[in-house]
Amino acid sequence: MSRYFIDRASKSVVLICAVTSFLVLLLIVTFIAKEAMPAFREVGLGQFLFGGEWRPVDGQFGILTMIVGSVCVTIGSLLLAVPLAVACAIFLAEVAPHRLREICRPMVELLVGIPSVVYGLVGMAVLVPLIRELGGTGFSLLAAIIVLTAMVLPTIICISEDSIRSVPIQYKEAALALGATRWQTIWHVLLPAARSGIIAAAVLGMGRAVGETMAMIMVIGNSPIFPSSLLDSVRTLTGNIAVEIAYATGVHENALFATGVVLFVFIIVLSSIAFIARRKEITR
Amino acid sequence: MRLSPQLTQRFAWVVTWVAGVSTVLILLVVVGYVVARGIAVIDLEFLVTAPEGGLTAEGGISTAIVSTIYLVGTTLIVLIPLGIGAAIYLAEYAPDNWLTRLIRYGIELLAGVPSIVFGLFGFIIFVSILGFGFSILAGALTLVCLLLPFIIRASEEAMRMVPQSYREAALSLGATRWQSIRHVLLPAALPGIVTGIILCIGRSVAESAPLFVTMGGSHLMPTSLLDQGRPLSLHVFYIAMETTAFDVAMATAIVLIVIILAINGITNWLSRRFQAKMRGEGA
Numbered sequence: 001m002s003r004y005f006i007d008r009a010s011k012s013v014v015l016i017c018a019v020t021s022f023l024v025l026l027l028i029v030t031f032i033a034k035e036a037m038p039a040f041r042e043v044g045l046g047q048f049l050f051g052g053e054w055r056p057v058d059g060q061f062g063i064l065t066m067i068v069g070s071v072c073v074t075i076g077s078l079l080l081a082v083p084l085a086v087a088c089a090i091f092l093a094e095v096a097p098h099r100l101r102e103i104c105r106p107m108v109e110l111l112v113g114i115p116s117v118v119y120g121l122v123g124m125a126v127l128v129p130l131i132r133e134l135g136g137t138g139f140s141l142l143a144a145i146i147v148l149t150a151m152v153l154p155t156i157i158c159i160s161e162d163s164i165r166s167v168p169i170q171y172k173e174a175a176l177a178l179g180a181t182r183w184q185t186i187w188h189v190l191l192p193a194a195r196s197g198i199i200a201a202a203v204l205g206m207g208r209a210v211g212e213t214m215a216m217i218m219v220i221g222n223s224p225i226f227p228s229s230l231l232d233s234v235r236t237l238t239g240n241i242a243v244e245i246a247y248a249t250g251v252h253e254n255a256l257f258a259t260g261v262v263l264f265v266f267i268i269v270l271s272s273i274a275f276i277a278r279r280k281e282i283t284r
Numbered sequence: 285m286r287l288s289p290q291l292t293q294r295f296a297w298v299v300t301w302v303a304g305v306s307t308v309l310i311l312l313v314v315v316g317y318v319v320a321r322g323i324a325v326i327d328l329e330f331l332v333t334a335p336e337g338g339l340t341a342e343g344g345i346s347t348a349i350v351s352t353i354y355l356v357g358t359t360l361i362v363l364i365p366l367g368i369g370a371a372i373y374l375a376e377y378a379p380d381n382w383l384t385r386l387i388r389y390g391i392e393l394l395a396g397v398p399s400i401v402f403g404l405f406g407f408i409i410f411v412s413i414l415g416f417g418f419s420i421l422a423g424a425l426t427l428v429c430l431l432l433p434f435i436i437r438a439s440e441e442a443m444r445m446v447p448q449s450y451r452e453a454a455l456s457l458g459a460t461r462w463q464s465i466r467h468v469l470l471p472a473a474l475p476g477i478v479t480g481i482i483l484c485i486g487r488s489v490a491e492s493a494p495l496f497v498t499m500g501g502s503h504l505m506p507t508s509l510l511d512q513g514r515p516l517s518l519h520v521f522y523i524a525m526e527t528t529a530f531d532v533a534m535a536t537a538i539v540l541i542v543i544i545l546a547i548n549g550i551t552n553w554l555s556r557r558f559q560a561k562m563r564g565e566g567a
Contacts, residue, residue, distance in 0.1 A: 091304025
């Protein structure tokens with residue numbers, strides 16, 4: 001086979017690979033939307049999104065309780081995780097002695113890769129019994145928030161720390177030369193300069209929080225109800241899909257795919273907001 | 285009362301120390317608790333015996349280990365050619381037109397999709413439509429879809445970092461485009477590509493949601509790719525949810541964590557070697 005033939009053929013082969021990758025996205029959107037359509041048609045978009053009753057047995061398919069569950073869990077964990085992670089990132093980047101950082105940073109990087117089921121397991125074994133003392137069954141919104149916080153912390157810490165470290169050193173030196181204390185430098189110069197990276201870290205954390213499934217199933221109780229307190233069991237959008245897909249048929253199955261569509265749209269909206277926010281930062 | 289800058293700094297330093305140390309401590313406690321509770325269960329027999337099911341989770345985790353190996357192996361066999369091929373196209377051949385931008389945007393979007401949505405996709409395409417049923421194959425193909433954006437990104441970056449002079453030298457010696465890619469570019473980008481592959485292995489081992497809905501849950505030893513399987517991550521889940529033997533779940537989690545540790549270590553070592561090579565040190 002002449003090498004020129006191989007050369008021309010290889011170009012086509014790699015093009016096919018690239019197009020296949022794009023095709024995967026197209027197929028996902030197509031098939032999930034296709035499977036979801038019957039649910040949207042039968043239940044109606046409004047009733048599906050804003051209906052507060054999820055009872056497949058009676059043909060009730062309203063996912064509002066799950067939307068509220070997902071939103072509560074995500075916001076709760078981000079409220080806890082972002083400040084803590086940024087403080088920890090500042091610690092690692094600026095405050096910690098060099099040797100301490102050399103030890104801590106690889107540990108945090110390791111924790112990024114720990115499977116979510118492990119966090120869920122510790123949540124089940126430790127948190128749930130503890131929370132049971134406060135009331136309820138222990139399988140609660142609170143447990144889920146704490147577990148999710150622990151899960152997104154390492155990711156946000158690593159990316160934020162990288163951002164802070166990548167601020168040009170001239171900024172820091174200029175501030176110090178002007179007589180600022182180290183903290184003033186961090187707060188008024190480094191953090192604003194690293195802002196877009198920290199926002200990116202938070203968005204990544206949010207994506208992980210919204211998409212987390214198994215750990216949530218393990219600690220959240222999976223009751224499709226509106227939470228009235230942190231001790232209530234709730235259900236997330238992701239948990240809804242995973243828990244019922246195995247035995248769902250007919251419209252029930254379609255409704256689960258429709259939940260997937262809602263998740264998909266959710267993430268796209270979040271990513272777009274983040275993308276726009278980052279663009280605005282860069283053009284500042 | 286206006287605090288002096290020095291006092292504010294004192295205060296801030298205390299806060300960041302507390303935040304930093306307590307965060308690392310909390311996270312370590314998670315791993316530490318798992319190890320403390322599960323280490324007693326681990327011995328050679330645990331690793332090579334099959335789980336027997338039941339409320340107290342007798343037996344070991346051999347089938348889970350085998351399932352995981354089959355799963356990751358199959359995933360890599362499909363993922364590597366597809367991902368590197370796409371990366372080669374994007375890094376070397378792609379013209380700056382609408383199609384390329386569309387492909388790139390699609391890949392970026394794919395990276396953000398929640399893993400359970402990939403599970404739904406795998407469920408409808410690989411399990412149902414293509415008829416593989418709940419199987420290791422279905423799980424592996426689902427993982428391929430999930431991991432594609434990451435390996436493409438890592439490989440493309442590695443290829444972009446190869447100096448242009450390498451390509452020009454190869455072409456000036458009379459090599460065809462493909463020859464210069466295959467014999468010069470790819471070997472030069474190999475460390476970065478391998479790092480990407482190993483990170484994908486790490487993610488395959490850690491993923492659970494998409495596999496939950498595509499692999500079935502059988503804890504029996506798989507003998508073919510079309511058999512149901514239960515990888516380690518899901519084994520932890522099932523034991524925690526279906527039995528009372530948390531200790532066994534913790535032990536399985538230890539095995540998982542050790543694997544992730546090893547993968548992290550290899551990745552770090554490889555990327556250090558890569559950087560040294562790029563700087564011109566070493567062989």
